[in-house]
Amino acid sequence: MNPSNTSAPADLATRPVPSKFAQFYSLTKPRVVQLIVFCALIGMVLAVPGVPAWSEVKLALIACLGIWLVAGAAAAFNCLVEQGIDARMKRTSWRATAQGQISNPLTLAFSAGLCAVGSAILYFWVNPLTMWLTFATFVGYAVIYTVVLKPLTPQNIVIGGASGAMPPVLGWAAMTGSVGPEALILFLIIFLWTPPHFWALALYRVEDYRKAGLPMLPVTHGNEFTRLQVFLYTLVLFPACLMPFVFKMSGWLYLAVAVALSFGFSWYGWRLWRNYSDALARKTFRFSLIHLSVLFAALLIDHYLVY
Ligand code: HEM
Numbered sequence: 001m002n003p004s005n006t007s008a009p010a011d012l013a014t015r016p017v018p019s020k021f022a023q024f025y026s027l028t029k030p031r032v033v034q035l036i037v038f039c040a041l042i043g044m045v046l047a048v049p050g051v052p053a054w055s056e057v058k059l060a061l062i063a064c065l066g067i068w069l070v071a072g073a074a075a076a077f078n079c080l081v082e083q084g085i086d087a088r089m090k091r092t093s094w095r096a097t098a099q100g101q102i103s104n105p106l107t108l109a110f111s112a113g114l115c116a117v118g119s120a121i122l123y124f125w126v127n128p129l130t131m132w133l134t135f136a137t138f139v140g141y142a143v144i145y146t147v148v149l150k151p152l153t154p155q156n157i158v159i160g161g162a163s164g165a166m167p168p169v170l171g172w173a174a175m176t177g178s179v180g181p182e183a184l185i186l187f188l189i190i191f192l193w194t195p196p197h198f199w200a201l202a203l204y205r206v207e208d209y210r211k212a213g214l215p216m217l218p219v220t221h222g223n224e225f226t227r228l229q230v231f232l233y234t235l236v237l238f239p240a241c242l243m244p245f246v247f248k249m250s251g252w253l254y255l256a257v258a259v260a261l262s263f264g265f266s267w268y269g270w271r272l273w274r275n276y277s278d279a280l281a282r283k284t285f286r287f288s289l290i291h292l293s294v295l296f297a298a299l300l301i302d303h304y305l306v307y
């Protein structure tokens, strides 16, 4: 057992131990990675004008698999590195690595295995550019964000967010063998979305982060400053979300959805800034997930309506 799990909350003791498969699967942070792969898929869809040929559908599915495996590997590596921190935080103390249910060599082998298989799929069945960009994203999140930036600076998630924003670029590269300006617009949207997404959560989890000794913005700069940053980022994100329409990547349906979602997110940001409660911060975090999922789904639907 990992000695650090002595500080885990008491209710963990009463939880049934998940199966080995479930333990390994949860290390890949499945829900985050699902949205990541979905964003990559939208990059693929927008890269192919009109209705795709069967060969393009197959290529997209294979690329999704490769990106999914490497993203899961990055998440598992993060769990390995952060097991001590995870054990100190209520939200993450249940993780198999924090609980000492999976040994370090096994977690490392799992992460390396997923990364190797995913990279091989991308290299041989998609294209080398996508493999290298995906591998760079792995290093960006697993090493630069997790190991270097997270314990160092409250701007960790702003800089580290660049790796989370890469999926549409990976998707575009998978279908075209290049990186188009349209993919960079989608990158910009996720890049600007990440700070309000994460800081809304960090606001109501601030005690977790304080206990873990991590310099997240609400710990280093306080609640009020972080709320202002959340609000300002939702405002800057607003015009970025309109760019796909402005640059003719999408039509009126997307524009309507983007305006509604952006008003919604800014409205949450404004209310959070003016009148803080943990409940509202939690709702803002949840809305961030709806915002990105529905925005990208609108790009997908619009793409096939327009063509
Ligand atoms: C450096 C960038 C990011 C940071 C620091 C971050 C942080 C977090 C954290 C701490 C959670 C956990 C919430 C919880 O356990 O209650 C979370 C949840 C989530 N994040 Fe992010 N995130 C980032 C980027 C992204 C990106 C790029 C995506 C997708 C494109 C994403 C999608 C999600 C989803 C779907 C959840 C919900 C997971 C669940 O309900 O289990 N995140 N994020």
Ligand SMILES: CC(C)=CCC/C(C)=C/CC/C(C)=C/COP(=O)(O)OP(=O)(O)O
Pocket: 029, 032, 033, 036, 067, 070, 071, 072, 074, 075, 078, 082, 092, 134, 135, 137, 138, 141, 163, 164, 166, 167
């Ligand atoms: C190859 C590829 C596409 C990689 C994608 C990288 C990736 C998984 C990005 C998502 C970002 C993420 C899970 C942040 C969680 O923050 P955290 O690690 O600070 O959260 P925690 O406190 O829950 O560990």
